[in-house]
Amino acid sequence: MSFKIAIIGAGSVGFTKKLFTDILCVPEFKDIEFALTDVSEHNLQMIKAILDRIVEANRLPTRVTATTDRRKALEGARYVISCVRVGGLEAYADDIRIPLKYGIDQCVGDTICAGGILYGQRNIPVILDFCKDMREVAETNVKFLNYANPMAMNTWAAIEYGKVDTVGLCHGVQHGAEQIAEVLGAKSTQELDYVCSGINHQTWFIDLRLNGRPIGKDELVAAFEAHPVYSQQEKLRIDVLKRFGVYSTESNGHLSEYLPWYRKRPDEITRWIDMSDWIHGETGGYLRYSTETRNWFETEYPQFLEAASKPIDRAKRSNEHASHILEALETNRVYRGHFNVKNNGVITNLPQDAIIESPGFVDRFGINMAAGITLPEACAATCIASINVQRMSVHAAISGDIDLLKLAVLHDPLVGAVSTPEEVWQMVDEMVVAQAAWLPQYAHAVPAASERLSTSQVKTREWAGAARRSVRSIEELRAEQAALKQAG
Structure with a gap:
């Protein structure tokens, strides 16, 4: 097979590398072209060097191009993948900093809440520019795979106003299933069957079966409360499980900022979160993590380049949806996943125009959603x-x-x-x-x-938030990596 995939925001180096190697795990895809585009020439050249090294190490005919000219990258593309963060970390810092002055303490701020809404305002005009270019220069039936947050808003705009065949993709469902399988003592997620439905970052495991046996609320609560790690890291999520009767896909930190009950007062925030890692509720946790990751990559780039020389291990293909969707569309090997699409009756008790996240099957005919689901x-x-x-x-x-x-x-x-x-x-x-x-x-x-x-006479306050950690230096990150290696 020979076709073209364009990746917008390809300077998101780690994620681009993962998508690239996943796609090349499909044997039929060895002869395709990847067109990388980003506003940063510096980041583009770094990721291109890594992907070129992977191609060379695996002796593949795969072609990789890189350009800051987005329209050129999109010319003739059959698939377009977006990983963009408009405004970068500079704008993201304001998404966290300014709401804090008004008492709004966010862990991530990329979906809704004050930060997520402004993030959407930055992204949507750019998404529509992408769609215009796709309509004009990509293949006629180009498919747009959006990984960028705020997922629902970006996908909504691309479908409703961009008029491009779009699906939003996230990995929250897969990560939630991995947790559930672990607490229930399953050997892998292959033993777990589930229906997970809702909207992105507020998706619910409404039907769970372990080796065919239904799992109810009480058994799941007991399993999470008995787990030595999750019982501490996911306190808020477990509380929601107890009250709602079903488990949410989203992490403790993510879920906490989509609800009005757990982050409304500083003392409540510290009661419900865990500081062992950013994702469990730390104030501005993802901003800190993203900043450290960027600094680490810039400093340790030679290591990333060296690692790219290893052969692709198909057994380590990730559970990100993109490669599996492309494989199903191109080869007709059916794939079941959870996709962000316009509702149109899929979930009976959510608005028809909403972007929902729910199960579907992919084959040559496209993404076919399982309709008629009713949420609690x-x-x-x-x-x-x-x-x-x-x-x-x-x-x-x-x-x-x-x-x-x-x-x-x-x-x-x-x-x-x-x-x-x-x-x-x-x-x-x-x-x-x-x-x-x-x-x-x-x-x-x-x-x-x-x-x-x-x-204005409205008073504000300057504070770091209820549970803030400082950005760690490269030296601190190296010391932590060394300690983990020694412990492992």
Whole structure:
């Protein structure tokens, strides 16, 4: 087979390498072309060198090109994969820093809440530019695989306004299944059958079976509470399991910021989170992790390049959906996964226009969703609260309506639990002014927002958050790596 895959945001080096090696685990794909594109020439050249080394080490005819000219990369592409973070870590830091001034303490801030909504405002205009280029220069039936957050908002915009065949992809379901299999004593996830449905980052294991035997709430609660690690790292998630009756796909830290109950006061935050790793609820945890990862890669690049010289091990193909979807579409080897698509009746008690995450099957005919799923009422209610925020956020990003943007932020569950309307209005003004370079649709609103900020009487506070850790130096990271090797 010979076709072209374009990867936008290919400078996300670790993730691009994973997708690349996964796809090359499919024997029929050895003769394809990968076109890498990114706004950073520096990052592009680093990842291209790594992928070229993989191709050389495995004696493959695979072609790898790299260009900052996105349109050129998309020419003739059959598949386009997006891993972009518009604004980079600079804008992301404001997604965490500014809401903190108004009492909104986020762990990740990339899906909803104040940070996720502004992240969507930066991404959606760029997503629509991608879609325009795809319609004009890619293959006629190009498929867009979006990995970038905020997943639901980006996918919603690409489908509704970009008019491109789009699927959103995430790995939260797979990671949740791995946890469940472990606490139940399964040898692997192959022993676990499940139906997981909802919206991205709020997906629920509504049917669980271990070797064909149904697993109920009480057994699952007992298994998690008996686990020596997860009982401490996932306290909030276990509490939601007890109250809702089903387990959520999302980590303790992610889930905590989508709900209005657990991060509303500093003392409550420290009660429910765990500081052993960023993903369990640390204030700005993913920002710290992303910063350390970037610094580590820049410093230790020769090691990454050396590691690329090893043969591809097909047994280590990851459970990321992309390679499996492409394999099913091109070879007709059927794949079952969980995909982000427009609802259209798949989940009976969620809005039809929403982007849902639910099971589907892929073959030559495309992605075929399993329809007629009904969520437990509490799960549906929680999802709908987020969907309403996502819908307003997408419409605000398209129209550049700053008042609608403020209403979207106001209706966010955690923001509403913490902040007053006056605080929300000022916070959004502050974020739009700070991120104006990445928000062209709000350029007309920035002068008035700046003027309001200059005369505002709304009080804020400067604090690091309830559970903040400092970014570790390269020396500290090396020492930690050495300690882990010694312990292992």
